[in-house]
Amino acid sequence: MFFGVFWISATFLFAEPIPYDPFLNAEPGKIIRVTPDYWKGKLHWPGEVLKVVILDVWQGDAIFVRTPDDYRVLIDGGQNSSPFSTFDAGYDVIIPYLKVIEKINSLDTVVMTHPHSDHVGGLVAILKHIKVKEVLDPGMDYPSGTYDKFLQLIEEHNITYRIVKDGEVLRWGKKVRAFTFGPVRIYHGTNSDPNNNSIVIKLIYRRISFLFTGDCEEASEIDMVAKYGENLRSFFLKAPHHGSATSIVDEFLDAVAPKYAFISVGKHNKFGHPSPRTIEKYMKRGIEVYRTDLQGTIIVLTDGIHYSIETKYTRWLRKYSMNPYRKKD
Numbered sequence: 001m002f003f004g005v006f007w008i009s010a011t012f013l014f015a016e017p018i019p020y021d022p023f024l025n026a027e028p029g030k031i032i033r034v035t036p037d038y039w040k041g042k043l044h045w046p047g048e049v050l051k052v053v054i055l056d057v058w059q060g061d062a063i064f065v066r067t068p069d070d071y072r073v074l075i076d077g078g079q080n081s082s083p084f085s086t087f088d089a090g091y092d093v094i095i096p097y098l099k100v101i102e103k104i105n106s107l108d109t110v111v112m113t114h115p116h117s118d119h120v121g122g123l124v125a126i127l128k129h130i131k132v133k134e135v136l137d138p139g140m141d142y143p144s145g146t147y148d149k150f151l152q153l154i155e156e157h158n159i160t161y162r163i164v165k166d167g168e169v170l171r172w173g174k175k176v177r178a179f180t181f182g183p184v185r186i187y188h189g190t191n192s193d194p195n196n197n198s199i200v201i202k203l204i205y206r207r208i209s210f211l212f213t214g215d216c217e218e219a220s221e222i223d224m225v226a227k228y229g230e231n232l233r234s235f236f237l238k239a240p241h242h243g244s245a246t247s248i249v250d251e252f253l254d255a256v257a258p259k260y261a262f263i264s265v266g267k268h269n270k271f272g273h274p275s276p277r278t279i280e281k282y283m284k285r286g287i288e289v290y291r292t293d294l295q296g297t298i299i300v301l302t303d304g305i306h307y308s309i310e311t312k313y314t315r316w317l318r319k320y321s322m323n324p325y326r327k328k329d
């Protein structure tokens with residue numbers, strides 16, 4: 001045990017810095033913030049613009065990515081309805097969003113970062129009503145009716161199903177680069193194994209990069225820093241685990257060194273997310289924080305040099321809900 005602890009600290013103290021890999025990083029150069037008006041006349045797919053939308057799904061994650069060449073990705077689907085709530089992020093937010101705002105009925109890739117219900121829940125509705133070509137899953141054993149239903153729908157609809165680990169290059173069209181940085185291993189016996197097993201993805205478009213972290217926690221963050229170091233560096237960070245106190249250790253935040261952090265979280269959630277201590281960590285480093293509970297849906301548009309960030313109230317989408325468990329109002 002003593003030697004184990006010593007060895008781990010020694011690795012951190014004396015390890016060679018991980019070399020910067022230009023393939024894993026954004027192009028150097030000036031990045032310019034613009035107002036959303038800048039994109040007038042330029043918003044069409046295929047085109048030059050990458051769109052990343054952190055949807056307001058109350059407590060949970062759902063992120064829509066549309067690459068310049070119209071490769072469409074959904075990372076997580078928020079929660080499904082339960083005996084305690086009829087709200088289903090798939091039926092009430094994501095399907096209306098895709099159909100009414102994006103005007104699409106299909107997705108190329110669905111990433112299920114981990115099988116907790118606030119990530120996989122809404123994906124059940126998605127697989128039932130949206131055409132999906134491929135699903136990525138970290139592939140851990142997880143006994144839950146919702147996850148079983150999700151796996152069953154993948155089989156019924158003949159969807160390509162891939163279990164992914166870190167170190168994979170994802171082919172999301174020809175204009176962006178995307179890689180998995182986690183999970184570095186399959187976690188057992190950590191604070192939350194499902195959270196630590198989250199798929200972590202870095203997306204790069206020219207000078208701009210995003211890091212999508214699912215609900216990864218300390219154990220997984222430390223492994224990623226040890227394996228990828230400064231190659232984790234990203235301009236935008238989807239904050240891990242709804243801004244929880246169990247995530248975002250200093251080493252990880254310093255390696256990512258984002259300019260902006262996006263926290264997807266529900267107002268008055270029972271977990272007490274986000275933690276004030278975590279918010280303080282971002283503030284101390286001058287990282288600008290956006291939150292879905294306070295600001296609604298967060299929309300980022302970029303051509304790889306210019307970028308805009310806009311927040312929008314999108315709860316009105318519920319009037320297009322397909323939720324069979326929810327009375328229309």
Ligand SMILES: [Zn+2]
Nearest residue numbers: 060116118215
């Ligand atoms: Zn979560």
